[in-house]
Amino acid sequence: MTSNTDLYRDSRDHLIALIGDHDKAVSEFRWPELTGRFNWATDWFDAFARGNDARALWIVEQDGSELTVTFDEMVERSDRVATWLRQLGITKGDRVILMLGNQVELWETMLAVMKLGAIVMPTTAALGPDDLRDRIDRGAARCVIANAADAPKFDGIEGDYLSIAVRGDVDGWISYTDSATVTSAGPFSADTTVDEPMLIYFTSGTTSRPKLVEHSQISYAVGHFTTMAWIGVRPGDVHLAISSPGWAKHAWSCFFTPWIAESTIFVYNYGRFDAAALIDQLRRAKVNTFCAPPTVWRMLIQADLGERPEGLRELLGAGEPLNPDVIRQIEDAWGLTIRDGFGQTETTLQIGNTPGQPVKPGSMGRPMPGVPVVLIDPVTGKESDEGEICLDLDAGPVNLMTGYLGDPERNEQVMAGGYYHTGDVAARDEDGYITYIGRTDDVFKSSDYKVSPFELESVLIEHPAVVEAAVVPQPDDTRLAVPKAYIALAAGWEPTADTARTILEYSRDHLAPYLKVRRVEFFELPKTISGKIRRVELQQREAEAHRNHTPIGTEFRYEDLVD
Structure with missing residues (x-):
């Protein structure tokens, strides 16, 4: 009888061999059927x-000491x-x-x-x-x-x-x-058996207290085969991910995935970020695969990128969409494309732009091998080309949590109708590429048009004045609601009418007429402990102002500055 270890290795090796051929990987890859003790x-x-x-682990400190x-x-x-x-x-x-x-x-x-x-x-x-x-x-x-x-x-x-x-x-x-x-x-x-718990993560909720996400002995440990395939990390590689311990992304990219692939986890600890120093470490360690959040990528392009570091093969972004100009500058300097993906604390990577495949601007990529992603129309409950990102439970998604501990009502909600519901909405094109639209509870209507905050925010962050943006509905007696952008400004920009005008004009020129931003306010964005924007606070602020008929004096209006 083949051992679980051998089944694990055979499945992993097969997927590694398929990296670079997404269609073949989707067609041929099968999860290892582990049973009993593991x-x-x-x-x-x-x-x-x-x-x-x-080398399993290589930790370098900012002062030059290392282990x-x-x-x-x-x-x-x-x-x-x-x-x-x-x-x-x-x-x-x-x-x-x-x-x-x-x-x-x-x-x-x-x-x-x-x-x-x-x-x-x-x-x-x-x-x-x-x-x-x-x-x-x-x-x-x-x-x-x-x-x-x-x-x-x-x-x-x-x-x-x-x-x-x-x-x-x-x-x-x-x-x-x-x-x-x-x-x-x-x-x-x-x-321990395959179904017994191994990990519990507390998710940082934007509207409620953290949920307890439980993972089994295999949902992350086997499930992160998908993350390995997305990153493109291989045995013997040196992998660097900029991530803080305590969050699921750290377990993804700084624990399970590299060691599933038998590669080296490289860590560079710093107090104050220094782009040039980080690039030096990429060169010195001959990092092969590198994943970083958008804030790091935005700071890296301010430094002298120089030629592509020797050995560097794959670049990944995580957490939010990257400004196209950042992607272009990295491509121009290093000849590599920063690839995106989609996953949750509750799962491993579900959707991704995988190595060697064409990348469509704005798209998260395609469903990963072995992950039964479907888009479900929230009205009909049927599969559609636009709808909530779900996993088909009948297909037995290996990379899915066992559930939320102590919350049977929430478990019933997210597993309803034979699907795991992510709470995220997306659209699929004719080539199977999936583009993120937003959270199911963030999408709103304006003049009978459906507005995705994510779509507007993706355009706004392309403006050089904008570091971060959060779009919420501002109640409006005529249009039901109008899009309002709360904006964190980049260094060197002042929160003036002139700045607001350039941002409003930019959104007008780059969005459909019914999507243009009509209100702008420069604001310190409220966030959860993990850095997620608490849109609910901004929505409540807008609702209260409308309910009390109290104008928000610090906002700028499209009709006052542009029309």
Whole structure:
């Protein structure tokens, strides 16, 4: 009988061989049919990493200091930490909050917790005491592992949990350095099955408190085959993703995907961003695949890009659409296209522009191999060329969460009608390319036309004055609503009528007449802890002003400046 490890490797190798031929990959790729006992940390990572002297992790600090860890060393380090945690009483099913930065303890502890069959709850250090209390209470945390500098955030948070301090001693906390004195009890063989939980993520809701997203032993560990295919990372590559621990994107690109591909995770830690220094690191480390958020790409083009760094093969963007001018400048300098994709904390990558395939401006790409993406008309409930992005549950999407913990009502909503509902709306063209329209609850009507805030925002951020934009409906007695843009200005631009006029004229010249922005206000955009714009606050502000018949004196109106 073929082992789960062999099934995993065979499926992965097949998909790697198909990178560059999207149509063939969609036609031929099949998920590995894993059954029974499986644990990614022991049955995959340890299986290929033990005795492997290739570099697993390479961390470089801004001061020039660095640390490299081989795969074999990572096996031994995580075995030792797992032994120590087990001695402290951590067992299968216990939930462990990890609140660490991009430091070696993060990677070895994630593996260690998984090897025990315990459940990892990654958490960002940006959270305050109230959010941490919520995570400990609703997440039923059995253990917290955090840097000593962050320990005061937990003062006064009651609960039956162990507190472990990393890189420093804290009164009442167990010191992580104690783990170094333990004799490893490895190799481990975790008694977890494919359906049992491995990860819990708290999503940052824009309208409600965070949801608890649970992933099984395979939904991320196998599901991220899609992310590997999108990035185009291969065995032996050096992969760099600019991402902060605690968020799902970090697990995507800085943990699972590179090690699924048996590649090196390269980390460059910096306090103050320095574009030239980052480019130097790309060259020095001979990075092959590089993923960064739009803010980083926008800052990179301000530096001297020079020639393409040796070895650099794939470029990725994540989080929001990139200004076409940024994409063009990178293409002109390095001859590479920044590719986009779509996924969620609840899934792995669903849709993407894959290596070697034509990229259509503004499109997220096509459904990934093995991912049953359909667009569902919200009125008819039928498949359509425009509608909500859904996954067909009858097709058994491997890369989908098990559900929201403790929220059966929400689970029923998102799994209704035989589909997983993402809450995002998109359109598909004749070639199968999918273009994002917006969240289902963000789209609004103006003069009987459907308006996608995302479409308007994508045009607005092309203007040099605009760093970020959020379009919301402003109630209007004649048109039902008119599009209003809240804008964060770029450095060097003043919040004046002249600036507003140039932005309004730009939107008029680049959008259909019924989509043109009619109100502009320069504003500090409200955001969640993960950086998502809280449009609901802006919508409430507009609704309240309309309800109270109170003009917003700080906004600029199209009819006053342009018409």
